[in-house]
Amino acid sequence: MQELYPAQIAQRLDQLTELSVALASSHDMELLLERILMVAKSITNADGGTVYRPSADRRSLCFQLSVNDTLGLHHGGSGGTAVDIPPVPLVDDNGGKNLASVAAYAANFGVSVNIADVYQADVFNFSGMRAFDRQFNYRSQSFLTVPMRDHEGELLGVLQLINAKDRDTGVIGTFSPTDQRFIEALAAQAALALTNRQLIVQLEKLLESLVNLINIGIDAKSPYTGRHCQFVPELTMMLAEAVHETDDGPMADFTMTDADRKELWFAGLLHDCGKITTPVHVVDKATKLETIYDRIDLIDTRFEVLLRDAEIRALRQQLAGGDAEAIGAELAQEQAALADDRAFLRRVNVGGEGMRPDDQERVHRIAGRRWTNPAGSDAPFLSDDEVRNLTIRFGTLNDDERKIINNHIVMTVRMLESLPWPKHLRRVPEFAGGHHERMDGKGYPKGLTRDEMSVPARVMAIADIFEALTAHDRPYKKAKTLSESLEILGKFCLNGHIDPDLFDIFVRKKVYMRFAGKYLDPAQIDAVDEAKIPGYVP
Structure with a gap:
């Protein structure tokens, strides 16, 4: 057992502190686990290590990440090589706790297991490890296995280190009690970081599920709007990506991060959430005399x-x-x-x-x-x-009914602005609430001009109109062809309705064609002469 000097202890504490800071800011689960393992190896000067995560049914431990310096192995994480190792069962054939595997034992009982020499240990089944040693001409000796659990005792994973090396001679020794306490402290920090990350992921999934729940409600209320709620976000992202990739012209400075993309996607999904308050007989009014029935x-x-x-x-x-x-x-x-x-x-x-x-x-x-x-x-x-x-x-729609329809965007804004959006989603109400505004200030609900609107809101305005023009599931109109839809959009470009710079990219980058190829009826995809589109200069 190697004696630790105060300077070495201080160094380990510094590593734990740095890891705490890194874990707090990490968003990638794979890299998060890799950082945990590599710091654990560094603290103990271990030759290798493995991170296990519980399976979805929590009946086994899956190899998430495995590294070994001597053998030059790096599976999972940034190593790029997938982990192809069978999982470790947490239960035996009789349904009881698996006590034969050291990783399963640590996971089942929530205790650390420190073994000086696995070839001298007769408590656990190390046949798999011995087969590994024979295959790679390796000598496994000391093992330190530490479970990672959250504040409720839920298993998050298992951290296992192999072959503690003397820092001066490189001789394989044992993991000291100090090593074990440091790794247990690291595992506790790791569990906290994993819990926080999982909570964030779960909350994001919950938010997206609630958004889909609203759209399911709108769809069930009116099947004619369900397609719109699904396709406008798709087309919005297609056009936004095309603008992001543009490196010249008026839109060259527009860029998006992954967080920006997520924010815009949510806004697209929610852009018509206010329609949940709109009466069905107005939303689905197929003829002029229709109310509950066609008069x-x-x-x-x-x-x-x-x-x-x-x-x-x-x-x-x-x-x-x-x-x-x-x-x-x-x-x-x-x-x-x-x-x-x-x-x-x-x-x-x-x-x-x-x-x-x-x-x-x-x-x-x-x-x-x-x-x-x-x-x-x-x-x-x-x-x-x-x-x-x-x-x-x-x-x-008559004037009163059109006011009712137009009110859906007012309700959308009210609904979205009432929510306590986190910082990275704070612009969702602005993006979603601006798709009926016009560049000349004659839109609604706020009468914003082009300079008062963000680029994503202007993007969504084009996506909303184009999807509505090409939609073939509306009871009150026939679906437009590509050429008809682009002609109408071009006229909207000329009369101050939509952003001409974004419309130029929409046509020039063939965004309309990518959308058509995925979602339009083949009969709608006619030949388009871009030179004849109003407001567009090839």
Whole structure:
């Protein structure tokens, strides 16, 4: 047993202190474990060492990292060579604790095991180690095995060191009680660092699961928005990466770290979370007259009443001695006019890109017809609300419903700003809440201009629009082709709606094509002449 001098003890304490600082700032689990093992080797001057981690079912110990200086072995971690060693069972064939393996023993009982010479020890089964020695012409001798447990006693891993060497002569000796106490202190620090890292990972997984939970709720509420909540984050990241890789032009200074990417990804997932408060009959309004049901059927019934009344009137005229041929011709003309008006209303009930003024006027003329309602009263053929909806110029939403839809972004911002975001995710509300803003300040909810918006928020605005244009699962519109969508985006670029610099990268880097190849129907992927895209200069 080698005697330690005060200077050596001080050096070990310095190493423990440095390790504590390093563990506090480490985010990579593999490198974290490697740092723990290498410091443990240095403190004890061990020739080799192994780190075990419990399996997912916690019934065995898996080799996570293994190094040996004499043999030049480095499996796992930064060594680049995968660990291909069978796991060590924690239970025996009868379901009891495995007492034959020193690593399993230390793990099962939470105690350190210090063996001076494994060839002289008859308590544990070292047949695997002896086979290793024969294969590599090595001589294993001293072992120090220390469990790593968290504050609740949960096993996090096992640290095992092999062959303590004299620092002056290199002769293999034993691990001293001082060595053991230092490694136990190191294991305690390591367990704390591993626990903290696992908690961080678990919290991040929990956060992402809660985000997915919200999107599942939105999807279940409206299947037409589920695709949007999944694909906008994808397209946002595609465009953001293209901007990140751009090394010239106005966007050359934009870069992202892994933390920035995670922040933007969360924002993309949550960009429409406010829709969970939007009524389904507004989100899914497929036709102008739809509420809980499509009220065009009520209007069809009124046409049936008018057709019936016309036929009854004609029959009465004939019974009164009128000219049957003239009456029949007049009836046919009236029926044809009613059928034409009926077909017209059914057609305009479907939303479009823009309703013509003369079609709007025709709706008003039809509304002026009179009919006898179920109460027997004379009434206008269309109610004011029906006229208001049937004359919607763009899409299927009237002004009040559009305000309700637009309010989803207000609710998104309110919901996200109410959460205590950690520092590395603090911009999620700003990124997610800006995808309906415009570069000219005419967007909502805050009326921000381009200079007041971050690049990620401007990126998401383009992703949101392009995904909506190409979506083929909306009940109120047909999916646009690539060329149609790019033409509309180009016009938005010219009229101050989207960022022209980002749109240039979107087209130039073929971001639209990468997205189309993954998610669009092949029928939508038509030939695109980029020279004809408004606002884009090849």
